[in-house]
Amino acid sequence: MTFDLELIDLKKVYPGGTLAVEAFNLQVSKGEFVSFVGPSGCGKTTTLRMIAGLESITAGRLMIRGTDYTEVPTEKRPTATIFQNYAIFPHMTVRQNMEFGLKVRNLAADEIKRRVDSMLEKLELTDVADEKERVLSGGQKQRLALGRGLVTEPDILLLDEPLGALDANLRKSIQEELKVLQRELGITFVFVTHAQSEAISMGDRVVVMNSGRVEQISTPFELYTRPQSPFVARFVGRNKIIAGTLAGTDGDRTVIKTRFGTISGVPTFTQGTASEGAEAMAVVPSEYVSIQDVSAAEESGRDGVTGVVTQIDPVGHVAFVTVRLDETQEIRLETYRKKIEDMSLENGAEVRLTWLPERTSIVLDAA
Ligand SMILES: Nc1ncnc2c1ncn2[C@@H]1O[C@H](COP(=O)(O)OP(=O)(O)OP(=O)(O)O)[C@@H](O)[C@H]1O
Ligand SMILES: [Mg+2]
Numbered sequence: 243m244t245f246d247l248e249l250i251d252l253k254k255v256y257p258g259g260t261l262a263v264e265a266f267n268l269q270v271s272k273g274e275f276v277s278f279v280g281p282s283g284c285g286k287t288t289t290l291r292m293i294a295g296l297e298s299i300t301a302g303r304l305m306i307r308g309t310d311y312t313e314v315p316t317e318k319r320p321t322a323t324i325f326q327n328y329a330i331f332p333h334m335t336v337r338q339n340m341e342f343g344l345k346v347r348n349l350a351a352d353e354i355k356r357r358v359d360s361m362l363e364k365l366e367l368t369d370v371a372d373e374k375e376r377v378l379s380g381g382q383k384q385r386l387a388l389g390r391g392l393v394t395e396p397d398i399l400l401l402d403e404p405l406g407a408l409d410a411n412l413r414k415s416i417q418e419e420l421k422v423l424q425r426e427l428g429i430t431f432v433f434v435t436h437a438q439s440e441a442i443s444m445g446d447r448v449v450v451m452n453s454g455r456v457e458q459i460s461t462p463f464e465l466y467t468r469p470q471s472p473f474v475a476r477f478v479g480r481n482k483i484i485a486g487t488l489a490g491t492d493g494d495r496t497v498i499k500t501r502f503g504t505i506s507g508v509p510t511f512t513q514g515t516a517s518e519g520a521e522a523m524a525v526v527p528s529e530y531v532s533i534q535d536v537s538a539a540e541e542s543g544r545d546g547v548t549g550v551v552t553q554i555d556p557v558g559h560v561a562f563v564t565v566r567l568d569e570t571q572e573i574r575l576e577t578y579r580k581k582i583e584d585m586s587l588e589n590g591a592e593v594r595l596t597w598l599p600e601r602t603s604i605v606l607d608a609a
Contacts, residue, residue, distance in 0.1 A: 244308040246272040246430045247293065247398055251302035254288050262288040264454050266302070270398075273428045275421070277445030279438050280477075284451040286434040290400050293432065294323045306397060317346070322391035326403040328383055330375045336386055337362065337371040343394045361393045380408050384416055388423075398430045405440070417444060438478050442466070450474050468603050469525055470510045475605055480528040482573055482595075484547065485607070488520045496604040498522045502547040502567055507602025521607040530601040533563060533577055535585055536592040546596035549573065551589055554582060565593060 252266040263285040270276050278286045291297035293304060295316030304312045311319055322343070331339055337358060344354045362368045365385040370378060378386065384404065391399055404420075405413045421444055424431050435441050441448045442462040450457040450465065450473070457477075458470045469475040475483055486500035496509040505524040516522070534541075536548060552572070553564035561579045566572045573595060587593070 245269045245305070246274070246307055247432070248305035249289075249293075249302065250305065252289065252292060252299060252304065253301040254285070254292060254297065255300045262454055263292070266456055268449060268456070268459060270430055270432070272430055273425075275424055275431045275433065275444060275446045277441035277448045278432065278434045278451060279436065279441035279448060280451035280457075282436060283453075285454040286436070286451060287402055289451075290323070290402050290432060290434055293398070294321050294400050295319045296323070320397035321400055322394050322396035322398075323400045323402065324387050324391045324404045326406045328387035328404075328407075330383060330386055330390075332375045335372050335374055336367055336378070336382075339375075339386060340390050340393050343390060347394065357393050357395075361389045365389045381412055381416060384408065388420070392427070392429070396429065398432065399424075400432050400434075402434045403436070404433075405435070413440075420444070442478070450477065452477075466527060467601075468508070468510050469605055472523060472605060472607050475523065475525040475603075482526045482528055482531055482575075484524045484526075484571070486522055486524065488516055488518050488522050488604075490518065495599060496522075498524055498604055500524065500547075501570075505545050505547075505602060506599045507545075507604040508600060509604045511604075511606050516606055523605050523607055525603045525605050526597050526601055528575065530597045531573075531575055531595050532597065533565070533575060533581070533585075533587075534594045534596055536594050538594075541596065543598065544596040545599045545602065546594045547573075548592065548594050551587060551591045551593055554587065554589065556582070563587070565595060 247270040249266050249268040252263060254263040255261050266289060280286055288297060292299050299312050303310060306320060340358045340361060341354055344357060362371050367385055370382060405416055408416060433444055445462060447459060447461055448465055449459045452473045458465060458474045466479045469478060475481050484500050484505060486498035489497045489499040489504060491513055492506055495506045496513060497504050497506045507524055547567055549565040549567040551563060552566045555562040556579050559579050560576055561582045562574055562576055564572055564574045
């Protein structure tokens with residue numbers, strides 16, 4: 243099986259010594275939409291630039307459709323890059339901007355016209371073809387930047403925070419357009435963003451990066467439900483996290499001992515690779531946690547912790563409830579306002595937070 247894009251132990255050390263990317267391994271199939279996400283400075287842009295050939299590769303290999311491109315100059319790579327600021331040439335018209343990359347590649351004039359006309363049409367830019375950047379709307383600029391990359395017919399389109407300059411509403415609608423367009427074209431997209439919600443809503447798979455290293459590569463659903471590291475558990479979604487130590491196994495489940503009792507869950511590491519007493523955490527996505535009266539009959543088959551309500555903040559039809567487990571930990575939970583009313587919940591009430599053990603991931607805390 244040949245992958246569209248393959249990163250093998252990719253590494254980047256900048257002159258001056260900054261280790262920006264290390265041990266990056268990734269295999270991308272044709273037509274896949276992969277998002278890179280992580281905090282500022284984690285190495286997303288550096289990786290994208292190495293793929294584009296805009297930055298040299300310190301060690302490792304870069305393969306595109308089975309061919310080694312590690313040392314191939316940028317203009318000979320079947321990639322196109324779209325930058326956050328779009329880098330549109332202000333003195334050129336929309337049409338000229340689109341023609342630029344094709345002229346650089348010495349395509350025949352009639353071929354250039356054919357491709358540009360069809361891209362203008364596809365991106366609904368025909369009406370502004372003779373306009374310059376300054377009269378374009380945010381969405382039109384974004385589409386021009388996209389068209390300029392796509393018109394070169396790349397195998398792989400690299401996008402570095404291409405929606406960062408747009409306001410929230412436009413961003414949302416362009417996210418959807420981009421996704422539809424990508425499916426239509428069947429081109430592989432590598433999409434960089436620091437917004438986890440965007441990475442998750444756009445990507446077929448998501449690569450979470452932290453300090454130059456890959457933390458996890460998963461489908462969005464896996465990332466939400468089975469974080470493999472403390473970093474991912476905190477960075478992605480809205481997880482409730484309770485720290486403890488490994489205390490044993492119960493069939494396929496792993497049991498940890500915490501200050502609030504034992505908690506069991508699905509290990510996101512191979513059972514047996516960590517010894518008893520090792521630091522670990524139980525991670526439960528917020529939406530699976532429910533709040534119950536402590537006096538209510540214990541529901542069998544649910545895990546949980548007990549605490550005291552310290553704050554209730556109603557916001558419209560939902561309410562945020564803060565539950566203090568002990569002097570070191572509070573859990574804040576979103577629930578329905580009606581539920582708070584039905585339970586006659588007040589500050590000082592003792593409650594139980596419960597969930598199904600299969601929703602829990604047990605994550606090793608290697609730190
Ligand atoms: N040209 C350069 N020379 C030296 N160090 C650099 C250079 N470009 C980036 N770095 C460093 O490499 C690391 C990774 O930077 P990079 O730009 O790849 O991060 P990023 O994930 O894209 O961040 P952001 O979300 O802020 O765009 C950072 O520590 C950064 O300071
Ligand atoms: Mg960047």
